[in-house]
Amino acid sequence: MLQVYAFGSNGNFQLGLGHADDIIVPQLTLSLDVDKDVTVKKVACGGNHTLLLLSNGNVYECGSNAMGQLCDDSQIETVPKWSKLDMNNIKDIACGWEFTVVLDILNNVWIRGYGPKGELGLGSNTTKITTFQKIMNVPENSNCKLFTSFQNCALLVQRPEGGSVVYGWGSNTKCQLMNPKSKSVFTPTIIYESDSQQIVQVAMGKNFLLLIDNEGRIVSTRGAIPESFQLDEWKDKKGLEVYTMWSSIHIYYENKIYSFGFGIHGQIFDNDYFQSTVMNKHTSKLIAINTGSEHGMLVVQDDIISGFTVYCWGWGEHGNCGRVKEEQSDDKPVINDYSNLSSKANEIMHVDSVMPSTVFGGCASTWIVKYD
Amino acid sequence: MVATYDEIEIEDMTFLPEDQMFTYPCPCGDRFEILLEDMLEGENIAVCPSCSLMIDVIFEPEDLGEFFEDAGLPVPTSIGITI
Secondary structure, rough: OOOEEEEEOEEEEOOOOOOOOOOOEEEEEEEOOOOOOOOOOOEEHHHEEEEEEEHHHEEEEEEOOOOOOOOOOOOOOOOEEEEOOOOOOOEEEOOHHHOOEEEEOOOEEEEEEOOOOOOOOOOOOOOOEEEEEEEEEEOOEEEEEEOOOOEEEEEEOOOOOOOOOEEEEOOOOOOOOOOOOEEEEEEEEEEEEEOOEEEEEEEEEOEEEEEEOOOOEEEEEEEOOOOOHHHHOOOOOOOOOOEEEOOOEEEEOOOOOEEEEOOOOOOOOOOOOOHHHHHOOOOOOEEEEEEEEOEEEEEEEEOOOEEEEEEEEEEEOOOOOOHHHHOOOOOOOOOOOOOOOEEEEEEEEEEEEOOOEEEEEEOOOEHHHOOO | OOOOOOOEEEEOOOOEEEOOOOEEEOOOOOEEEEEEHHHHHOEEEEOOOOOEEEEEEEEEHHHHHHHHOOOOOOOOOOOOOOO
């Protein structure tokens, strides 16, 4: 059994709860009776729609269909509760602001929704498409991954003989894909290619991206990188885990999270607070980090307590960082009361999960997966 | 002076001619909004109807002329486009 909890921004039913109220206490939104080895591979969130990919290749979706980003019936404005996508054998998913991309087992890339800045990759004449259209096919023996920010998309192709290629498309007004600056890149275009370097991640913010290799090194950056981040200080370091919010970079390195970028809503991680109030230095381990549009989430395991504890930090105006721990109580409403605008690492939920709980972030939404 | 979330150039915003309004995605899922008419009068802060975030819109008055045309409105003489 697999259970998914969600909270935060929900104005277009993007939490799949069947209503459109913002939520400040995690709510069980999806329960699936699946084989023990099936996990949630990814939760991908657009501005107002959500896709959830299982490791068995099934996809579930909910939220806004205003631009045809979810289903073919244009009469359907929103999908209020989870609906299973009628494509199987999906390997990867990604969502931008109002578009959806999926990669199938044959390495076909399918896209749908609205993309006025070239996000659909279908050329300058196609800015809206309300059924899935194939935009690329990559040889089956290559390993592919999808990445998006709100107005950009990237496809990473790891070649079987070594090396990698990154295709990018969408907005390029900040040179976030390539030089020179242009309004849009309307078709999938090679933005990085190497015969030797194995890229494993394209970490994308709103107007920038970073390429990370298989040794955890930042190989290249593009676009409007936060000014406080200096590539020279990081490019020789290995073992980095890189996460991005829309306007900031967060690097986990040697037991600390280094944050660069916008921080007026608590996005800059406070390591001293986390180490002194959350972590027991003898028994606690930080086992997972993830980020949403302007907030982050952490999973902590403690040797002396079974299960996992989830924390959130950053901008929490829509309830997406939970109610502040000291004010939490079972008799308080689950509807957002705007009591937590921004927070340091805030304890959300203890999860009695048989496998490590996984966390995902969307546009002011937070997702927690529990395995029974 | 209010602390805004971000600074966005007018070229990155979406213009809705029927509403005479510019919008830009907000990280909460809604959109920042600012009216063309208000920008003509010097307003440069776009607000999100769903949350407290705001953005600074970067533009020059003469940038606005083409959007009056898009909206089918006469271009105000104060914009000072002369040919």
